[in-house]
Amino acid sequence: MDLQYKSIAELEKLCEDIRKRILEVVSKNGGHLSSTLGATELIVAMHKVFDSKKDPFIFDVSHQSYAHKLLTGRWDEFDTLRQFNGICGYTKPSESEDDYFVAGHSSTSISLGVGAAKAIALKGEQDERIPVVMIGDGSMTAGMVYEALNELGERKYPMVIILNDNEMSISKPIGAVSRMLSSAMASPFYQRFKKTTEAFVDNFGEGARYIAKRMEESLKLVTPGMLFEEMGIDYIGPVDGHNLTQLIEILETAKQLKKPVIIHAQTLKGKGYEIAEGKEEKWHGVGPFDISSGSSSKKSSAKSATQIYTEALLHLCKDNDKIVGATAAMPSGTGLTELIEKYPNRFWDVAIAEQHAVTSMAALAREGFKPFCTIYSTFLQRGYDQVIHDTCLMDLPVVFALDRAGIVGEDGETHQGVFDVSFLRAIPNMTLFAPRDEKSFHQAMAFATEYDHPCSLRYPRGAFLDTEGLPESTKFTLAKSQLLESHEGDILFIGYGNGVGRAYATAKLLDESVSLLDLRFVKPLDTTMLREMVQKHKKWFVFSDTSKMGGVGSALLEFLADEKITDVLVESFEYDDCFITHGNTKVVEESLGILPAQLAKKAEALI
Ligand SMILES: Cc1ncc(C[n+]2csc(CCOP(=O)(O)OP(=O)(O)O)c2C)c(N)n1
Ligand SMILES: CC(=O)[C@@H](O)[C@H](O)COP(=O)(O)O
Numbered sequence: 001m002d003l004q005y006k007s008i009a010e011l012e013k014l015c016e017d018i019r020k021r022i023l024e025v026v027s028k029n030g031g032h033l034s035s036t037l038g039a040t041e042l043i044v045a046m047h048k049v050f051d052s053k054k055d056p057f058i059f060d061v062s063h064q065s066y067a068h069k070l071l072t073g074r075w076d077e078f079d080t081l082r083q084f085n086g087i088c089g090y091t092k093p094s095e096s097e098d099d100y101f102v103a104g105h106s107s108t109s110i111s112l113g114v115g116a117a118k119a120i121a122l123k124g125e126q127d128e129r130i131p132v133v134m135i136g137d138g139s140m141t142a143g144m145v146y147e148a149l150n151e152l153g154e155r156k157y158p159m160v161i162i163l164n165d166n167e168m169s170i171s172k173p174i175g176a177v178s179r180m181l182s183s184a185m186a187s188p189f190y191q192r193f194k195k196t197t198e199a200f201v202d203n204f205g206e207g208a209r210y211i212a213k214r215m216e217e218s219l220k221l222v223t224p225g226m227l228f229e230e231m232g233i234d235y236i237g238p239v240d241g242h243n244l245t246q247l248i249e250i251l252e253t254a255k256q257l258k259k260p261v262i263i264h265a266q267t268l269k270g271k272g273y274e275i276a277e278g279k280e281e282k283w284h285g286v287g288p289f290d291i292s293s294g295s296s297s298k299k300s301s302a303k304s305a306t307q308i309y310t311e312a313l314l315h316l317c318k319d320n321d322k323i324v325g326a327t328a329a330m331p332s333g334t335g336l337t338e339l340i341e342k343y344p345n346r347f348w349d350v351a352i353a354e355q356h357a358v359t360s361m362a363a364l365a366r367e368g369f370k371p372f373c374t375i376y377s378t379f380l381q382r383g384y385d386q387v388i389h390d391t392c393l394m395d396l397p398v399v400f401a402l403d404r405a406g407i408v409g410e411d412g413e414t415h416q417g418v419f420d421v422s423f424l425r426a427i428p429n430m431t432l433f434a435p436r437d438e439k440s441f442h443q444a445m446a447f448a449t450e451y452d453h454p455c456s457l458r459y460p461r462g463a464f465l466d467t468e469g470l471p472e473s474t475k476f477t478l479a480k481s482q483l484l485e486s487h488e489g490d491i492l493f494i495g496y497g498n499g500v501g502r503a504y505a506t507a508k509l510l511d512e513s514v515s516l517l518d519l520r521f522v523k524p525l526d527t528t529m530l531r532e533m534v535q536k537h538k539k540w541f542v543f544s545d546t547s548k549m550g551g552v553g554s555a556l557l558e559f560l561a562d563e564k565i566t567d568v569l570v571e572s573f574e575y576d577d578c579f580i581t582h583g584n585t586k587v588v589e590e591s592l593g594i595l596p597a598q599l600a601k602k603a604e605a606l607i
């Protein structure tokens, strides 16, 4: 949509229409509500001043970019938001040329902007194009941001960074960066005072300006601008992130500066939908809801794996004051909110800083504590070297509790928790195991608490698949699996974690009875049990919510190769080597052919 010639009144009306459309669709499909509502004027102003057909529009995380999608030809199909084969909830170049880059994991935007700026300079296009970045205050807490600012302040590439400061991450932001951004010195009053003084001092030349600046610093007035200006990046702000006239004027100015500039825009998260306005964490990511009352339409009755994790940790913490833990800005998503409230000196939200979360937990392990580093499977990818270099090399007993392991659904490719077994299994000293239901989760947590080496347990988004009817889980012992059903015949179903429920549901659809093994540990394997299974069953089918590449089936094949066993067939029903798209989990699983009915057919064809 070309906004170039639209008046302010027309643009304000457009913002109203955009909010209405977002509410209409997100109340039906679910999605990221308060972030997108709050960023509306910023995005309209971006499209008024810049051109996403040539200027790289780069949204950090990009969960807040719905207005951008609506302004770039996706207004009508927006009804398919986050549905299978529908519009993605994040920017995706394959969906639109106006989406510059894939995003979903935070704090990549400024590095992308610096890279784009280098390319624009090399191609001699600086007169036509300029990167425009939008990054939230929460996303400013990850180290990668400062790696990028460090270089940008040195190289001075022209770039406009809009810092969308709504004083919220998913939950309340923590840390010095957030405090600095919302410091009193960032108040519009102080900034007006500063501007007037600067204008006055400017009459007396550079020397007077220098003295004034030193005076401001000597008064220990830390303004957000100082941080960026000292790094060599111009700072404008804070500005009202909902005032279109001001925003457009400032973006025009920033565009002409031909150097790196940060515009500190203060916005209200959820702006335009009163029920969600302000500091309401629950309106960040929502399921379908009733617009008039704000009440959610879907309530799941089954206990989620996250809830079980919280309960297990609370139970263990009571008798063990060595247990500590951290989340990287996902306290409610990981279930740590209650632990942080109850044990504020033992559980921390360290902000969006997964690398820091891992390494700081390793130091606590070194000091004799038992850390539970609680991170979504997908976000642990951000702290991978810290798992190797700072945890496993010293064989430190950190527990990596990986929530959202497996297909997560509507968040899609950037958020699927499918690689953790593959990337963790390769690390020496690392032990990997997985519960299949509530009871085994408590047993796995008890084992983890006593285990004196690095380890990782994984569990799904939402509830475990049903395993009702199988024998009760037994105490977790290192490298011990549990044979749940034993029958004559060649077929053995091997389940890992939530895969046990999938194996069980598949087995029930077969005519013949099959043996069912809950692997429980994928590293180290239960070689004693596997040697026994080799004797009894020659066709093994693997069920696990993990990538095939380096996953559970790979581990079993390595075992067979090491044992020089060549007469056992291993068929893995894990995920193929591809990125898994967004959509309702069951619909996505059906597209992958891994629903029990589909797997039963595949197994029958091989029996
Ligand atoms: C590496 C990484 N860790 C955690 C998340 C989960 N996450 C998504 S959005 C968000 C908060 C972002 O806050 P902010 O940047 O202020 O954006 P806002 O929603 O307030 O506009 C978090 C923690 C993520 N996407 N990426
Ligand atoms: C944008 C982002 O990364 C988070 O908001 C994520 O969508 C949360 O996922 P859950 O809904 O599984 O907690």
Ligand SMILES: [Mg+2]
Pocket (backbone or CB within 6 Å): 136, 137, 138, 164, 165, 166, 167, 168, 169
């Ligand atoms: Mg924010």
